[in-house]
Amino acid sequence: MALRALVPNGFLLLRDNESCHCEPLAFALARSSKSFVIVTITGRENVLRRRYGGRCEGATFTRLDYQTTMERIHGKIVTYSPSCCILDCMDVFVDKFSVDVIAAFISRLKAKFPVIAVCPEASINEEEYNRLHAVANSVIRLQRRGNRSVSELVMYKKNGKRIKATEAFSINADLEIFTEKFEPSDVISAAASEKPSIAMDMEPELSEKELAARSQLNLPFTSQFKQSHLNKLRLADRKVRVGGQIIYTPDKEDDLDDSDPDEDLNL
Structure with missing residues (x-):
C-alpha cells in the first residue's frame, strides 16, 4: 500500500529521527478525519496551530501536564467522539506514566477510533519503542537517505500477515503526500555520481624499454x-x-x- 493512500486504522506508530521528523506526516495522515483530538503539552497548541492552521481548525486540543491522570485524559478524548486521535509529545507520556500503562491506554482508545502517536527516536529509547510497537497495527519509520525522505511502512493484518513497503515521499504545504518507489541502489548511485574522479597524476611515465623490463x-x-x-x-x-x-x-x-x-x- 502506498503511503499517500494509507488510512489510519487501529494504532499507527510513527518513529522518526533528528534528520527526518514525522510530525507533518501525522497531520497529513489525519487529513481524511472529519474531527480529531490532539493530546499535547501546554504551549504546543499555539505552535501546532501556527504550523498546520487549516488542518487544526476542526481539531480539539487536550492538555497533557504533570497533574493530569491517564483516566482523565481518556475520559476527555472519548467524550469528544473523534474520528481520529493524535498523541503528540509521547516522550512526556513516557516520563509521566510507565510504558505498560501507556500501551494499555492506547489499546482502549484504538478499539473506538484510530490513534496516531509520534514517537521521536531522540527522546524515546528502543526498549520503550518496542513495547509500544507490540500494540501497534501499523508502524512507519522515517529516515533520510541521501537527499530524500524515506518511509518504511509495516502493516499487521488480523490473520498475522505482514505488509511492508518502502517509499520516498514528500509533503507539500497543503499536507498532500507524494510518493515514489525507493530502491537502496538509488542512494548508492547518487553517492557515486557525486564523488569526484581522482586522476592518478603521480604515476611515473616509463619508456617502452622500461615497460618491457617491468x-x-x-x-x-x-x-x-x-x-x-x-x-x-x-x-x-x-x-x-x-x-x-x-x-x-x-x-x-x-x-x-x-x-x-x-x-x-x-x-
Missing part, C-alpha cells in the same frame, strides 16, 4: 606459483614448496640439546 620482472610474492619457479628460491639450501610448505635443514649453529641456552652465551 613486465618481465617476476616478483616472488606474485609470480612464483609453480614448483619449478620456487626451486629457484634458495635460503641456506632450503626449498620452498608449493602450498607454503618449508623444508627445514638444520644449521650447524643450531642449539638442539636440552641444556640451558644461556650456558651457550659467551659472557
Whole structure:
C-alpha cells in the first residue's frame, strides 16, 4: 500500500529521527478525519496551530501536564467522539506514566477510533519503542537517505500477515503526500555520481624499454606459483614448496640439546 493512500486504522506508530521528523506526516495522515483530538503539552497548541492552521481548525486540543491522570485524559478524548486521535509529545507520556500503562491506554482508545502517536527516536529509547510497537497495527519509520525522505511502512493484518513497503515521499504545504518507489541502489548511485574522479597524476611515465623490463620482472610474492619457479628460491639450501610448505635443514649453529641456552652465551 502506498503511503499517500494509507488510512489510519487501529494504532499507527510513527518513529522518526533528528534528520527526518514525522510530525507533518501525522497531520497529513489525519487529513481524511472529519474531527480529531490532539493530546499535547501546554504551549504546543499555539505552535501546532501556527504550523498546520487549516488542518487544526476542526481539531480539539487536550492538555497533557504533570497533574493530569491517564483516566482523565481518556475520559476527555472519548467524550469528544473523534474520528481520529493524535498523541503528540509521547516522550512526556513516557516520563509521566510507565510504558505498560501507556500501551494499555492506547489499546482502549484504538478499539473506538484510530490513534496516531509520534514517537521521536531522540527522546524515546528502543526498549520503550518496542513495547509500544507490540500494540501497534501499523508502524512507519522515517529516515533520510541521501537527499530524500524515506518511509518504511509495516502493516499487521488480523490473520498475522505482514505488509511492508518502502517509499520516498514528500509533503507539500497543503499536507498532500507524494510518493515514489525507493530502491537502496538509488542512494548508492547518487553517492557515486557525486564523488569526484581522482586522476592518478603521480604515476611515473616509463619508456617502452622500461615497460618491457617491468613486465618481465617476476616478483616472488606474485609470480612464483609453480614448483619449478620456487626451486629457484634458495635460503641456506632450503626449498620452498608449493602450498607454503618449508623444508627445514638444520644449521650447524643450531642449539638442539636440552641444556640451558644461556650456558651457550659467551659472557
